[in-house]
Amino acid sequence: MAKLLVEVPSDVADGLRIPPEEREGRVRRELAARLYQKGLLTLGKARALAGMSKWDFVTFLAEEGIVRQYDVEDLDADVRTLEGLP
16 A cells, blocks of 8 residues: 655644644545545545545535536446446
């Protein structure tokens, strides 16, 4: 498993207007949302980075005004999934 570690200088971390106990989760969500928005992460990978369920992450994206990327390939995959249900 590859791991990416991002160091944030303490003065920057201290400058965040986020309670200390919420910082890591909030930074993960913000990073995940922006990487998804720019097309650098898929929805699944972004929601994993954010540590959220699919539906919670989709709701978070909507609250942030980030349009969900959904193309013909996504639609085809969803149709195949639905066709496989009993």
